[in-house]
Amino acid sequence: MNSKRYIALLRGINVGRAKRIAMADLRQLVSELGYTGVRSVLNSGNVVFDADATDPVQAAHTIEEALVLRLGVAARVFVLAHDELADIVADNPLLPLANDHARLFAFILHGEAPRQLVESLCAKEWGREALALGRRAAYVWCPEGVLDSAAAAALGKQLGDGTTSRNWNTLLKLHGLCSGSAHLS
Numbered sequence: 716m717n718s719k720r721y722i723a724l725l726r727g728i729n730v731g732r733a734k735r736i737a738m739a740d741l742r743q744l745v746s747e748l749g750y751t752g753v754r755s756v757l758n759s760g761n762v763v764f765d766a767d768a769t770d771p772v773q774a775a776h777t778i779e780e781a782l783v784l785r786l787g788v789a790a791r792v793f794v795l796a797h798d799e800l801a802d803i804v805a806d807n808p809l810l811p812l813a814n815d816h817a818r819l820f821a822f823i824l825h826g827e828a829p830r831q832l833v834e835s836l837c838a839k840e841w842g843r844e845a846l847a848l849g850r851r852a853a854y855v856w857c858p859e860g861v862l863d864s865a866a867a868a869a870l871g872k873q874l875g876d877g878t879t880s881r882n883w884n885t886l887l888k889l890h891g892l893c894s895g896s897a898h899l900s
Contacts, residue, residue, distance in 0.1 A: 718751065718765040720893045722800050723778055724823060725760030726791040726879040734788050736760065744781055750774075756888050760790070761881070763892050771796055772825075791876050793823050797893040799851055804890050806849030807883070809856045816883035820861060821852040822870055823879055832873045841866045855880075 723745065728734040738755040741762060745753045750764035766774070771794040778792045795803075803821055813819035824830055833853045837846050844866040845856040857864035867880075881889075 719768055720752075720763060720765055720797040721750075721769070721771065721774060722795045722797070722889050722893065723760075723762040723764065723775065724793045724795070724879050724881065725762075725778075725782075726793070726876060728760040728788065728790050734790055736782075736786060736788055736790075740786060744785055745778065747785075748777055748781055754892060756892060757885060759885075761885065761889055763889060771799070791879065793825065793879050795823070795851075800886070800890055800893060802850055803852045804886060806852065807854050808847045808849070809845055809854045812845055813856050813883065815858070816887070818857045818860060819883040820855045820857060820867060820880045821849075821883065821886055822855065822874065823852055823881075824874075825877075829874055829877055833870065836866070836869055836873060839866075839869075846870065853878075 728736050738758055741760070742753045742755050745762050745764055750766050752765040754763045755761060756763065775792040775794040778794070779790065782788045782790055807821070809819060824833065830848065833848050837848050843858050844864055846866045847854045853870055855864065855867045855870060857867055861867050
């Protein structure tokens with residue numbers, strides 16, 4: 716069976732003092748679960764790994780459970796297959812508007828229910844900010860930063876822990892690593 720590349724995004728770790736995880740420990744944990752080629756990107760819970768065809772939802776559950784049992788950290792995990800990440804990168808309609816990729820965010824969506832929650836927000840006027848919906852993510856342009864973004868706050872409130880977000884620079888690094896054009900650890 717051919718191995719496929721996946722990306723695990725951990726929600727809310729290494730932000731402030733809570734939920735601290737060393738990336739070496741996270742890489743070891745994911746490796747011990749039987750995944751191969753494990754690499755982490757940045758210090759914020761981004762892991763790329765290879766596995767024989769696996770269900771991303773089941774992989775997320777397995778990693779979540781291991782985080783609690785082995786590291787004592789409860790964190791929501793979202794797993795995407797490489798082609799799903801490629802769709803997120805390809806779908807972003809806000810790229811022409813965003814002149815700073817550190818202020819452009821993708822909120823990962825799983826399933827139709829979160830998409831429906833976001834649709835009403837996309838119809839609102841956000842001033843200098845923008846919010847758009849793709850197949851697998853909601854995109855938010857936050858020219859004043861994510862902490863001062865009404866659109867990002869509304870999206871976070873609407874979706875709760877049913878999403879995690881990454882800035883565009885991070886997503887491009889993850890995509891590059893999955894595509895073999897970057898070597899980070």
